[in-house]
């Protein structure tokens with residue numbers, strides 16, 4: 255998919271078909287996450303692709319607004335080592351993952367990780383060392399959901415030269 259089209263047509267999708275996502279596709283999506291910009295090029299971000307239903311269910315139950323993780327064939331957990339810009343780096347990688355998933359014809363949704371009370375529990379469940387912080391959980395899969403277009407218009411947010 256062309257880059258601008260992918261950027262403009264991405265929406266959060268929370269309903270998934272029970273169809274397996276090929277490992278090659280998952281790897282390519284995470285490769286796009288890895289290639290995100292990183293402050294001072296430290297690249298502190300690492301990824302866990304969770305495909306096992308039992309683990310996805312456990313993660314889903316820990317969250318407040320991510321119960322649909324249980325029904326996605328894959329959940330990518332994005333972690334970042336605790337550097338000065340761990341959050342920015344983790345968010346850049348997460349956005350790349352959302353866009354890459356969309357470009358591969360998959361639906362995905364950003365589920366909050368950083369600042370959430372369940373972040374430590376998810377980290378422990380996945381056996382991640384304590385110097386990493388959970389940034390996002392990204393369930394993804396094939397989806398027939400057709401969400402509403404975004405509400406805000408360009409004219410509402412763009413200011414030329416001054417506010």
Ligand SMILES: Cc1cc2nc3c(=O)[nH]c(=O)nc-3n(C[C@H](O)[C@H](O)[C@H](O)COP(=O)(O)O)c2cc1C
Nearest residue numbers: 264265266267268319320363364365366367401404
């Ligand atoms: C920091 C952040 C945290 C989010 N957390 C959740 C979440 O926990 N659960 C969820 O369903 N969506 C979550 N979202 C997705 C937003 O609800 C979604 O991006 C927003 O409604 C705009 O819709 P769109 O992505 O379709 O444009 C989060 C998005 C961001 C940026």
